[in-house]
Amino acid sequence: MSAPEIITGDCRTEMSVRGPFDMVFADPPYGDTSLTWDRKVEGWIAVAVAALKPSGSMWVFGFMRFFIDQGGLFKAAGLRYAQDVVWEKHNGSSFHCDRFKRVHEHAVQFYRADTEWAAVWNEVQTTSDARSRVVRRKKRPAHTGDIGRGHYVSEDGGPRIERSVIYARSCHGRAIHPTEKPSGFVEKLIRTSCPPGGIVGDFFAGSGSAGEAAAMSGRRYVGCEIDPEMARAARDRLAGSLFVGCVGTTEKEGRAG
Known part of the structure; x- marks a missing residue:
């Protein structure tokens, strides 16, 4: 199995020349806060669809507010909703307008509208x-x-059969990236939608948790991260994993438009 690769750059340009992917994984900025990095990235969905195999599917993380706001873009890009699972955290956060403490996020699976659902690769998790x-x-x-x-x-x-609400401790206190997802939870999604030996395309790699999950499940991995420092941290993380050797050294400095 080839070593996982972390590319530094804008996923809209870097990932368009890679693939095709058996599965796309995406944890994009939700645009919920005033943090400088938390801004919506326009146009990445169309690039992901073009890089996706007909039998592939895409898992996207987000809050309900994000999917209500962005839902039309997934449909316009030629995607259909398949299913969703809920990540239940041990802790959470809230905005000042919330009346409940948010301790969950959604991971939604989409597939290409020009492909029948029966032709999409899926493995039931138990x-x-x-x-x-x-x-x-x-x-x-x-x-x-x-x-x-x-x-x-x-x-x-x-x-x-695995329940659609899955509990997994968040990475609070040990996270490399501020919105890091637990690799064990991500591994379930990869095992569900990427065949053994297949390739996962991660459009917002962050600290490389999806790359670690791909390695643990025996899948190949290409991730893209726009922040050079975070991309280096992701490479270090994957290089130090017991499951993988040295990561790819491809690095093209990029900037989101």
């Missing part, structure tokens, strides 16, 4: 925590005579 059925033992009624006991015993636990 957990081995299904509750075992009660052991039932039939008492022998007196009138039946001498018969053996009848009972069944189910396997303890066992697989069940």
Whole structure:
């Protein structure tokens, strides 16, 4: 398997010449705050669709406000909504206008409108925590005579389909990037939508958590990060992982328009 690659630059130019990707992963700025880096990036969705294989799909992180605001852009770019999962955090944040503390984010899966859903690569994720059925033992009624006991015993636990609300501790206190996603949670999305040995295209790489998740699941990875310092931190993270060797050294300085 080729080493993961982190590119420094604008995803709208750098990722347009790479791919095609089996899966696109995107955690774009939501545009919710006044922070200098938290601004909406125009035009990246169309680039991602063009770089996506017909059998591929795209997972995008965001709050509900983000998807309501940006929903028309996904449709205009030729994408269809497939499903979504909720990341439940152990802590959260709130704006001054909120009446509930926000402890969740959405990850929404889209696929190309020119592809039938049945043709999109998906692998059902399961957990081995299904509750075992009660052991039932039939008492022998007196009138039946001498018969053996009848009972069944189910396997303890066992697989069940993964729930759409998934709990994972946030990276608070140990995050490299301020909006870093837990690599274990991201790995579930990658295993769901990228075939083994396939390639994940990460349009907003940040600290490289998706690259770490791709390595853990045996997938190839190309990430793009516009901040040179963060891109270097992502390379260091992937280089130090037990699951990967040295990362690619391609670095093209870029700037968002």
